Amino acid sequence: MQAELNNILTEAVDEVRASPAGKFLAGWVKLSREDQANFSDSWTGVEEEIDRVASRMRDRWCQALGCSNRQSLSGSPLRVPLLKSLLSTWRGGAAEDESILDDVDSGVNIGVRYPISRSHIWPEYSGSSISDYYTVSSFEKDAFVNYQSAEENPEQVERELEKAVMKGHMVKVGEELPPGHEDAVVSRVASIPKASGSWRIIDDMKRSGLNTLIKMRQHMVETICLPTMRAVALLLSLALSWFSADAVIIELDAKEAFKHLRISSLDEVFVYNCAPGSKTLYRHLRLAFGCISSPLLWVRAFSLVNRVLCAALQLQCIAYIDDTSFISNSQRAFEDLVAIVLFHTAVGVISELRKARVSRTPRLLGFQCDLSKEQIDxxxxxxxxxxxxxxxxxxxxxxxxxxxxxxxxxxxxxxxxxxxxxxxxxxxxxxxxxxxxxxxxxxxxxxxxxxxxxxxxxxxxxxxxxxxxxxxxxxxxxxxxCEWLRARSITSVLGHGLLRGQSVVISDASLEGFGGTCCVVDSADSAGERPLSLVKAVVPSFLGGQQFTSDDVSCLELVALVVGLLVIPREYTRLPCTLLSDNTSAVAAINRSYSSVPRMAHILARLSAVRRGDRRIQAFHLPGIDNEVCDGLSRGSRPRPAAARVLGSFVDVSSILSTLSNARVNGLGPFVVEE
Incomplete structure (x- = not known):
């Protein structure tokens, strides 16, 4: 079945290639990224050709799979029956989020009346891990929590609302709420100018109380996990390792991403808004910007589409909300771009082709990348x-x-x-x-x-x-x-010597002190492993006070991890390091490189000041029951003989504690550039 589906897709790509739109695309992909932007008005014919070919390809796929080619019953453009069949064909047996497809088909539940269905593949939502303004980039936040932007452009706001009505994304209600909606949640709006010259209308669902309602009822049980700079560096690294000088990145956006999903009719009462200075009410039919659950619902659906796509086309990509970035090469860039767009169109994802780019100098997640120079900055x-x-x-x-x-x-x-x-x-x-x-x-x-x-x-x-x-x-x-303080190369972001080996630190702390073990595994070193152990140490004075209580344990656990990290010999600091602790707060502080607890933030600042904290460090939680040796060391107990024999040499950490205590935390201090 996979071979038959691939043959149908290949024939569709060839059909596009033979058309005038295909000839335009074949020349366009060879242009520089800057020159590609000059053809934003030349895509109408391409979009029409893609829609025509994708429609026939969809029909042939559905016939081969024995499924319906219909859109979602809710009115969403996504083709749920086709997606389910493709998911079974290409991702059968893998842990997948099929429940989101059922939600899309019936209309997505935003989490007010009932809990949002679990995917079982996304992380748990704590209730505070997402900012109230997460739907907007950090460079746009200043326009979100006030209405001045909308009040200064009332005509523009009204035009955008009317355009949404014409597209079927909203309905114009009038000045009175319809029967049964007397208790509707009505949000005011803010407007944000987009790079394309249009405006984005965002509902302030924080002040209207909708987001608080979803949080209080704890109906949003999962959250999304978005890629970071490190994910971008990994994508670039894979591209270079596969295609070297021929590697390119295909950038593609989903058009009006949230508007792909229809809201459940039961939830429409919660998504009214009104323009500033007007009593006219509008009601959303599709997901709204400003609703705390909108990104979760959209990303779940869109990421599922792209997981199936990558399995079918044998591609690698990262997706950030509505932006996708795929690895390709200069010889296959045309085929890959057309195949991706045909796949998206066939399953109901509408692509913003005018924003598409194919180059060696992509801008991913806001970072400027250069494959030729192996840079990201x-x-x-x-x-x-x-x-x-x-x-x-x-x-x-x-x-x-x-x-x-x-x-x-x-x-x-x-x-x-x-x-x-x-x-x-x-x-x-x-x-x-x-x-x-x-x-x-x-x-x-x-x-x-x-x-x-x-x-x-x-x-x-x-x-x-x-x-x-x-x-x-x-x-x-x-x-x-300071360029030398920023990670600007792919290597510096991912870490040096990723294949040579690694070091591992396991630590524990008690109110008596702390202890732990360190082990360096270097494949380039004939000695192989170099086990080291920390001795029981006096708690550093910079933590303040001499009498500690259970409230201080997280800080002590973080100190133990930091000291263990600094015990690793300097010649091995370029190796990736894994830290293990039975304290979740200390693990989180290391991974985030910051803490809201002032004393823990102060400890991290001291680590930063001695220039030994970096992105090659990753911490994991170790259950306390499995941390027996380090637990004994932290309390001054002698480990069992069998464990003691593999602990290696003991290390005096007094000099490390002195360095941390004297670290300058309010300035850059002297900096040495290492070769």
Whole structure:
């Protein structure tokens, strides 16, 4: 069956190749990325040809598979019966998220009345792991929580709403709610200009209470896991290892991504909005920007489509919300691009062909990449934007003036994104997070006491920037301007010597002290393994105080991991390192490179200051029952003879503790460039 489906797809690609649209595409893929952008008005004929060929290919596929070629019963363009058959053919036996297809077919449940169905392949949702503004990039956040953007462009907002009505994405209700919808949730809107010149309308479902309702009822049980800079570097590395100088990346967007999914009719009462200065109500029929569950539902469906596609076409890709990036080569770029678009169109995904690019210099997840130079870096325009906003914040602080809270929050979002290129400095974001949280909490109390009960526009909130926050902002801005401190090559992002070996640290801490074991496994070293052990150590003085309670254990566990990491001989620091601990907070702090707990953030800052924290470190949770040896070491117990024989030599960590205690955490300090 797979061979028959592939033959049908190959014939469809050849049919496109022979058409005028195919001849245009064959020449277009050979242009530079910059020149490809000049043909944004030449895609109408290509889209029509793709739709025509994909329709015939879909019919032949459905006939071969014995399934219906219908769209979703809910009105979504996705072809659920075809997708289920393709899933069974190409991903049969694999753990898959088939339940999302049933939801798409009947209309997706946004999580108010009933729990959203589980996929069993996405991570658990904690209730606080997603920002309320996650649907918008960090460079657009400042326009989201206020209505000034929409109030300044009422005609544009109304035009966008009417366009959505014409497309069947919304219905115009009028000034009165229909019977049965008297208790509807009505959200106000903000408008954000898009790069294409159009506007994105976003519902403020935080203030209308819809997102809070979903959270409080705990009906959103999973969350999405999006790719990072490291995923981009891995994709580029695979492309180079497979195709070397011929490697290219195909960039493709799904058009109006959320609008592919129809909302369940039971949930339409919760998704009304109104334009500023108008009493006219509109109701969403498709997923809305601003609803906390929209990204989860869309990404589940879109990622399933792309998993089937990659299995069928033998491709590798990463997907970020609606953006996909595929590995190809210059000889097969045309065939791969056409096959991808035909597949998407056949199953009901509408592609934004005008944004498609095929090049060796892609921009992925906001990062500028260059396969020829094996580089991945923050684009200069974004660096300049971060620096400009940062200087605005710092200038107000220097003048002794309060700063706009929204401005600092926007800067924090940008710094969080940019810190992917200097991960060991991410720990310095803690004081900025703490300041924003404290200010917002204080403002919420003030808003609650307002007589009229109306919250002040968040855009106008101001506060004096704390000393610690401004110091960290200044430090991070300096780091981003230093090319040698940013990871700019694929190798530096992924780590050196990934195939040579690795080191492993297992640690434990108690109120008496801490202990652990380290082991270096270097395939290039004839000695093979070099086991090392930490002795029981005195708790560092920089943690403060001498009497510790159970509340201090997470900090002590983090110190144990950090010391274990620094025990590894310097010549092996380029190897990837795996850290194991039975404390989940310490594991999370290492993996995130920051912590909301001030003392833990301070420990990470000391690690960063001694230049030994980097992206080649990954921590995992080890159940306490399996951590017997290190548990005994932390309490001063002697391990069993059988375990003691494999522990290797003991290490005096007093010099490491001294280095950490004396580390400079508020500045860059001296930096040595290593070959």
């Amino acid at each position: 923050i684009p200069q325009d974004k660096l300049s934007g971060i620096a400009e906003l940062g200087e605005t914040v710092l200038a107000a602080h220097s003048r002794g003036e309060p700063v706009r809270v929204r401005c600092v929050e926007t800067l924090l979002g940008k710094l969080m994104w940019a810190s992917q290129s200097c991960i060991n400095f991410r720990c310095h974001l803690g004081p900025v997070f703490a300041w924003c949280k404290a200010v917002k909490k204080r403002q919420s109390r003030r808003d609650g006491k307002a007589r009229d009960g109306i919250r002040k526009n968040n855009r106008d909130h101001t506060a004096y920037l704390g000393r610690a926050a401004q110091s960290k902002i200044r430090l991070l801005l300096s780091v981003l301007q």
